[in-house]
Amino acid sequence: MDPTPERETLASRCLLALSAVLAAANVAFYFPRLVDDAFITLRYAENLVEGRGLVYNAGEWVEGYSSLSWVLVQAAGIALGLDGITATKLAALLATIALLTGVHRLTREVFELSPVWAAAATALLAANAYVISWCLYGLETPLYLALLVWFGVLVRRVDELPPSLGRALGLGLLGAALALTRPEAPLLLLAVGLGAVRLPRDRDELAAKLRRFAAPAAIVIASYGAFLLLRRALYGHFVPHTYFAKQGHGLVLSHLETLFSEGASIVEQLFWAASAAAAVAAFGTTRRLLVPAVFLANAFFVVSVELDWMPNARHFLPSWVVASAGLFALAHPRVRARSPRVSIAVAALALVTAGWLFHVDSRFSRYEFQTHGRGVEWVRPKRPAEWRSALALLRREDPPGFEHANPEHLGLIDLTFVAIEASSRPEEETWFFGRDIGMVGYFSPIGVIETVGLFTPAVIEWTGGDERAPVPDEAIRAIFEREIVSGEIYGLWADALGRNPAIVRRYSVLRGSPRHPVRFTQRTHPRPSADELEARYARVLAKMPRLFHFAELYGSPAGPSIELRARLAVERARGR
Known part of the structure; x- marks a missing residue:
């Protein structure tokens, strides 16, 4: 009925x-x-x-x-x-x-x-x-x-x-x-x-x-x-x-x-x-x-x-x-x-x-x-820890456990810090070279060359839009004719850079090795002063939401991380 x-x-x-x-x-x-x-x-x-x-x-x-x-x-x-x-x-x-x-x-x-x-x-x-x-x-x-x-x-x-x-x-x-x-x-x-x-x-x-x-x-x-x-x-x-x-x-x-x-x-x-x-x-x-x-x-x-x-x-x-x-x-x-x-x-x-x-x-x-997968955890449930973290971020508070965060390993947002702190030269005159470039490009006016070819036409010419294609040495030499001050690259791009030791010697390799440099930053001219860093991070903080903190896709709390790094970077520079 x-x-x-x-x-x-x-x-x-x-x-x-x-x-x-x-x-x-x-x-x-x-x-x-x-x-x-x-x-x-x-x-x-x-x-x-x-x-x-x-x-x-x-x-x-x-x-x-x-x-x-x-x-x-x-x-x-x-x-x-x-x-x-x-x-x-x-x-x-x-x-x-x-x-x-x-x-x-x-x-x-x-x-x-x-x-x-x-x-x-x-x-x-x-x-x-x-x-x-x-x-x-x-x-x-x-x-x-x-x-x-x-x-x-x-x-x-x-x-x-x-x-x-x-x-x-x-x-x-x-x-x-x-x-x-x-x-x-x-x-x-x-x-x-x-x-x-x-x-x-x-x-x-x-x-x-x-x-x-x-x-x-x-x-x-x-x-x-x-x-x-x-x-x-x-x-x-x-x-x-x-x-x-x-x-x-x-x-x-x-x-x-x-x-x-x-x-x-x-x-x-x-x-x-x-x-x-x-x-x-x-x-x-x-x-x-x-x-x-x-x-x-x-x-x-x-x-x-x-x-x-x-x-x-x-x-x-x-x-x-x-x-x-x-x-x-x-x-x-x-x-x-x-x-x-x-x-x-x-x-x-x-x-x-x-x-x-x-x-x-x-x-x-x-x-x-x-x-990153772990067998049966291919599909993950919403866990209590993630709920607590999400609710804290919505209140614009640090998530539980953030007080123990390593300021050198805060998630993908680290690339933004590397770019901002790389050089005393005006950011608009320098370049970042990498794959995960979204936050880098938004929080810094630095020029960006990316390895996928979304907005870098030369990458398509070199690789045909195939990330599995070999990267020619001419690509590396052409890219590094610009004022590259930092970057993070992977796979065949890192291999190609490693085949050019004369270029690699201009950088400190932060992750990887000289033969396979993944993350790197320039070492040929001074780093920003404390006042310069303070001004740069003030610009970044001005772009932050006022009502909540934001996090990266898989939960790393980017908002609190920016505030933490902004403070520490200036303190370190004043102590140099």
Whole structure:
């Protein structure tokens, strides 16, 4: 027997309240964390606001960001007087709220489910640590996902509701913004657009739908075409420079393994199996193909590009989002009429999946696992120590145990300290050479040459965008013609530098060896004075959030580390 409307309303409200609690808890846990790449777009945004243009290094016009929309959002926050980190976090939080509300509407309107199941889909997504964490790490992820789901909602409205100029214009503008948010966004936009439309029954209906979508499509195509021309004029290419650094070498199907192996639990495997069944049910009840369309487009992108070291689950977030709503198509009244118990099974699977996804802290990709993983700890739970650390950082306090921190080993932020303290020469006239360069470039005006080729075109010329390719000696000699004062490089780049002892002798090797120098700093001219260091660290501290401390991706407390190092560096310099 179906529940009464009063009970449905109560159940829906309870599930929405649960969604808010789950989302708030995940946000509290992940809010302090930032991935290093987030600082790359922040430096672009800051340069734009300060009149230097959409560049990373002043005067070098290279499109080393992956989301123009996100750079503009960050720039708007900075222009309003916020520090870059706070602007990024507030934008991420607002976009995450938009994502959750969008999934609720997507479930109601596209999958045509009741408020109870829409609230259940919202709760399932709010519990998903993979989705919420990557929404808060500082990249464009939440904006991308929010625009994606709302695009699906507006497509349904233009398709089903009476013709409206406002709806058509809104869909076109939303699609234009979405297309600029990720390199693969046009592909996903097409998938959502086709998947959210009810399949026509005949040619007349098809013609009517084409007329409805002509204006929105024209807006998207014209806007994206103008953007491509602008990109060509500014940067000399029709594709972002990151494409040359991240392009794959054919279709690599092993990139799909994160869905069913590489730490994926039996719970997640069951979720994807049920989602496949739900996609069939959704087509039967709504004549829409949203879940398979998004999944196929998402999978094609994943197997086409070079995956980096970060947890691979992030590449499948569009599929996670749409499948979280689509799963409940198995609870559609037409399905329940044939199989009354299926809704109980769906609710049970959703509950178990939500619990599992909420308990997860982070997953390592196979690359990270080989370096840092410890067998069964491939998937790690949210531990009490991490909770205490996150809550302390939210209160802008040092996390427990930080009083025992080694000031020489504070995490990835150490590279920023090495760059700031390397030379008495003006930072703007010197260069840092390395791979993990996000925080270095944001907290210091130093020039940056990076080994991946995101915004260093010469690296692509030398290696073809393949980090496994040999590095020629001419590359090292060309790089070190600049005033390189510090750096940290790995693998074949360190080998190549080691083959040039005349260059290595100009540096103190802090990590590695003269034959394989990993971290190094110049030793041919003086270090900054105490007053110079005080001024440099004052600039860094001025960029820090005032309401919370931020941490690195895996939890190292970067905010407290900066304050500690700023004090110690000046004290040491005064004692020299």
